Amino acid sequence: MRRFSKLIFTIILALTSVLANPKSVSAASEFSASYENHYTISDSGLTLVKHDIVLTNNISNVYADEYTLSIGLTDISKLEIRDRQGLITHRVAKTDNQATISFNFPDKVVGKNKSNHFTITYQTKDIAAKQGTIWEINIPKLDSEELVTKQQTTLRIPVTFGTPSYTTPHYKYLTQEDQYLQLFFDLSTSSQNISAIFGTTQYIDFEIKYFLDNPKPETQTFAVAIPPDTNYQNMYYHSIDPSPENVTVDVDGNWIAQFVMPPNQQQTIFTKGIARINFLPALSPLSPEDYQRYLGDSQHWQVTDTSITALAAKLGTPKSIYQYLVEHLSYDYSKVYLSSxxxxxxxxxxxxxxxxxxxxxxxxxxxxxxxxxxxREHNGYAFTQNSLLRPLSLTQDILHAWPDFYDTSTDRWYQVDPTWGKTTGGVDYFTKLDLNHFTFVIHGDSSTKPLPAGSYRPKNSTDKMLLLNPASPSEFPPPSVTLTHTQKPASVDLIFKNTSGVAFSAPLSISLSGKNQSLPSLHIPPFGQHLVNIPLPGFRFIPSSLKLDVNYGDHTASLAITAGSTLTREIVLAAILAAGLILVCLTFVAWRLYLRRRTPRPPLYW
Structure with missing residues (x-):
């Protein structure tokens, strides 16, 4: 969960009585500030925050009258502001995704190098969040770079959290004090968010329902997209009930389950399982054909429009595009619960x-x-404990959308979330994605299909079709694949069936009568099957026996194949007809010769 804290100094500059000619001055050039920030997180995730701030006059004829702090947090309690004289009365205003704290300084501190020294303390539940076994911490940035001369941050976390698997920026050093780890960050004069993740893998239990309706008088086959493996997630299906006829893979890597529905019938498909979300993306080489596919126009992606191409030429890189969206788009909270x-x-x-x-x-x-x-676009589910900082969309089953892009230098897809980058006020969802995004479908070839889970519901129903919860780590079983074959006269069909709830991927090769051949790799979703047709070589007048060795992953199968005659029925019939015609012709010629021999001839001399 990411936070954004924007620090705004509203400095009312008052000229002292010694000035003969009052003038307008800039707060950024007339004041400097240093910050020591302390964040102490309890075992429950409640965070005690203390900002120790020193605001110093850089010239002698101005003073700071008012101070305003805008924080990208919506949960703030036990707020206190103190200076050397004690408590300071403050004001708090809240909007959709931030709270603004303001107060007036009780004393007017005048004189060069004179300072206001004060502290702001509060508690919040918005900085640390736990999903399953994963703790995630996001500290808002203080956005006042032109005033900052020093900014140091100390993060204290319980030792039970363990050492963070990822922090940005990287901490300067780490110590342990009693039952707390202390991470020290020296941001110098920069201002940025601090994020830390404890753990590298998230597990999610899911139960997803799909309502199917066939109102037609004939049987129909429904193609339903179920959550697939991606280069960030792996799926383990405990069950799909009723069982699909087959589960295939489309061009975007979606898993398409096929269900045959009788006429005028309704049915609900129940899926149960667990998803494993990984922090680092896996290698995913892209073919030249797919590379071009993911550059094209689609219904909602007007790639070739001149307005789009002109802006793209200025931005150039995915990071610049991400930053442009965060800075220029506004999130419309009024649309979240509306069917817009x-x-x-x-x-x-x-x-x-x-x-x-x-x-x-x-x-x-x-x-x-x-x-x-x-x-491409990902549609799915994202866990959030604060729907204002990390909003989702739709009503009953809250879904979310986020993009990914392909990096040819690493041969990987990278998922990013500019929406949450905006609503959290600048938290970095480009360099890394959290472990809370669960993909239901990928849209690449089309911007609208296939439909994600949550879209298959009865009309006017408010029932939840999705039930998802963080879970404890779980072992995934190895895939189980069976191989059968169907004999044909000139070929053999190899039928690979995945009987397990996890996907099976492996290279495929065969050896037919000693001749080796590599074939496209197998990618079979849970409970899916895949057919490979193997032509049998050679020309045979009569059937013959062949040996077919099949290697797929760690499996090897030897099949005894009876290769039938390559003479087809049509060829045999044509040959019979041709032979019959030749026989008729020969018979006719022989009969003519016979008749000529029987015909009497006149004597040579009469």
């Missing part, structure tokens, strides 16, 4: 004030593709 239409990239660019997660994602995908960078 999706604007698409071009309309979002024209009106950046009406954006929710789909608009942030659509514009990112269009601009990235127009820049020559493959990009």
């Amino acid at each position: 239409s999706r604007l698409g990239a071009l309309a979002t660019l024209s009106d950046p004030t009406k954006a929710i997660c789909t608009e942030f994602t659509d514009l990112f995908v269009a601009l990235a593709r127009a820049s020559g960078v493959p990009a």
Whole structure:
């Protein structure tokens, strides 16, 4: 969970009585500030915050009258502000995703190098959050770089959290004091968020329902997208009930379960399992065909529009595109619980004030593709403990959308979340993504299909179709694949069936009568099957026996194949007809010769 704290000095500059000619001065040039920030996190995640601030006059004829601190936190309690004289009366105003604290200095400190020294303390639940076994900490930045001369931050966490697996920026050093680890950050004069993640893998228990309705008088086959493996997540399905006819993989890597529905029938599909979300993305090489596919136009991604291409040319990189969206789009909280239409990239660019997660994602995908960078959309679920800082969309089953882009230097897809980068006030969701994003479907070839889980519900129903909860670590079983074959006269069909709840991926090769051949790798989703047709070589008048060795992953199978005659029925019939015709012709010729021999001839001399 990311936080943003924007520090604003509202300095009312008052000229002292010794000034003969009053003038307007800049707060940034007339004051300097140093910060010592302390964050102490309890075992429950409650955080005690203390900002120790020194505001110093740089010239002799001004003083600071008022101070304002805007914090990207919505939960603030036990707020106190103190200076050397004691408590200071303060004011607090709240908006959708921040609280603004302001107060007037009780004393007017005048004179060069004179300082106001004060502390702000409060408690908040918005900085540390636990999902499953993963702790995530996000400390808001203090955005007043022009005034900062020193900024040091100390983060104290219980030793039970363990050593962080990731921090940004990296801490300067780490110590232990009693039952706390202390991480020290020296931000010098810069201002940025501090994020830390404890753990590298998140587990999510899920139960997802899909309501199917066939109102037609004939049987129909429904193709339903179920959450797939990605380069960030792995799936383990305990069950899919009723069992699908097959589960296949589409061009975007989605898993498509096929269900046959009788006429005028309704049915609910129940899926149960566990998802494993990984912090680091896996290698995912992209073919030249797929590379070009993820640069093209789609319904909501107007890649070739001149407005899109012109802006893409200025921005150039995924990071610049991400930052542009965070800075220029506004999140429209009024649309979160309304059934509003999706604007698409071009309309979002024209009106950046009406954006929710789909608009942030659509514009990112269009601009990235127009820049020559493959990009896609993810639809899914994201865990959030504060819907104002990390909003989702839709009503009953809260879904979220975020993009990814492809980096050819690492051969990996990288997921980013510009929506939450905006709503948290600048938390970095580009360099890394958290462990709370669970993909249901990937949109790459199309911006609308397939439909994600949560879209299959009865009309006018308010029932939840999704039940997801962080879970304890779980062992995934190895895949179980069976191989059967079907004999044909000129070929053999190899049928690989995955009987387990995890995906099976492996290289495939065969050896037919001693001749080796590599085939495209197998990628079979849970409870899916895949058919590979193997042509049998050679020309045979009569059937013959062949040996077929099949190697797939760690498995090897030897099949005795009876290769039938390559003479087809049509060829045999044609040969019989041709032979019959030749026989008739020969018979006719022989009969004619016979008749000529029987015909009497006149004597040579009469």
